[in-house]
Amino acid sequence: MIFTPSVITDLDQIREWIQSDEDHVNKMSADWWLTGQDCLAAFCVGDDTGPTMYIRLDAEGELARIHIQFGPESEVSKVRTAKSLLKIFPCITTLMANSGFKGIVFESKSVKLIKFFDRLGFKHLKDNDYLLMLGG
Secondary structure (H helix, E strand, C coil), X not given: CEEEECCHHXXXXXXXXXXXXXXXXXXXXXHHHCCXXXXXXXXXXXXXCEEEEEEEEEEECCEEEEEEEECCCCCCCHHHXXXXXXXXXXXXXXXXXXXXXXXXXXXXXXXXXXXXXXXXXXXXXXXXXXXXXXXX
């Protein structure tokens, strides 16, 4: 897995990916995903083929909220996406636990994504939020 800062040269790709994502289109700007914004972390995740997703982490009290902009399936297969998530989550959970966060929360309406995150240990919190408790 390759982690790189998300930088200005990524903006065109991020814009295209947002436009392809019915849950994100017209709800956020591409520069919101760039490293160095007012957040805990923002970065691009990739493999040997190229970028698979952009991730942003924000503090919400004792929880860290993870936001993910997935590449469209026309560019990034579900297999590549799943492999990326499985490889990066141990890094993210360790980083957030070591930073003092009690858990990681994400929002989704996608049944398939919710089932995938359930296998990572996330449980329904409320509404469309799902929580992974950290550190026991």
